[in-house]
Amino acid sequence: MTTRNSYGDIYSGHTRARKPVIPTVPADRDLVVEDAATGFCGAVVGFEKTYDGDFVRLEDGRRRTRLFAMREAAFLLDGKPVTLVKPKPKPATAGPARSASGSTKVEGLRARVALGSRIWVEGVHDAALVERVWGHDLRVEGVVVEQLEGLDNLGPRLAEFGPGKGHKVGVLVDHLVAGSKETNLTTGLGEFVLVTGHPYIDVWQAVRPAAVGIKEWPNVPRGEDWKTGICRRLGWGTPQEGWRRVYNAVNTFRDLEPPLIGAVERLVDFVTVGD
Known part of the structure; x- marks a missing residue:
């Protein structure tokens, strides 16, 4: 039994048995990284969420931008593999809260009599x-x-x-x-x-197309039901299923x-x- 345990432990510390630890790095704006697969090098300028996952947008020195999937070890930082992650939201600064329209949010709002208009x-x-x-x-x-x-x-x-x-x-x-x-x-x-x-x-x-994770809205020929045509071309199923995607975006x-x-x-x- 002692012998089996010693043999069983013989590779536990071997370097070949260890999976390389890839550090995670917050993709702060203006951080410069290189896409490991294509060699495209640029600064972080934004993010987009699609049905294929999270993507980071990089901008190179010629102001060309490209989207890259935020997969494990997909980028190089100072020549070393890293996994980019979205940075944590910064604590909100003091100031009025904003509604979804961008207006100042009224706290403790009570229902009021509807206008005549x-x-x-x-x-x-x-x-x-x-x-x-x-x-x-x-x-x-x-x-x-x-x-x-x-x-x-x-x-x-x-x-x-x-x-x-x-x-x-x-x-x-x-x-x-x-x-x-x-x-x-x-x-x-x-x-x-x-x-x-x-x-x-x-x-x-x-x-906005980016909000629903597409490059652009497809063209639907005149005479074809627009919502049905959109869902067919985007693979969204029925118009009811398509609407849920649009609304939730x-x-x-x-x-x-x-x-x-x-x-x-x-x-x-x-x-x-x-x-």
Whole structure:
């Protein structure tokens, strides 16, 4: 028994039996590393999260940038293999907390009586994204967001609502471009109605591609259902599954394209200023 134990321990301290210890290094901004596989050398300028994992973006001396997977021992620092990890968030500095829209967050918010004015959006996805980013602001101001369930309902809804002073309507419209059906339906509605919008076919497209882990939104031919076509080309399954990906990718206004941000901000100002 003693002999077997001594033989059993004979390789325990042998260098060949030890797996090399690869140090982990926080990928702080401007840290210069080399990708071990390609030799690309650059400074850390950002990160992106995809369905394949975390990636770090490096920028070389010619200001060219490339993304690299943050895998074990994938980089060289001073010629030695390292594993890059995201740096830990720094303690928040003293200052006001910010909402998802970037505005100052109101603590201890109590529900208030809704304003007479309203913001109308075309569908449930538009409403969900507006709530996701501007929900706090809207509750502070007492603004209610309602669905039109299709822009064709705008005329009848306005006739029923009767816009006026203290009773204004802001309308958020998809695909608001010159010559479109949407533009024709939203002109000449009076001083108490403001229509803003974005140029994208669907509000999904107003979410930045990087936020959902893609390079760009695919093109879908006219006549094909846009959401179905997008999900087919991206391998996202059904439109319901695709929507979950889009919705969960949006956390702040930084995940949205500027045209949508500007459109919603103008509507919020319109229905609250002087109301």
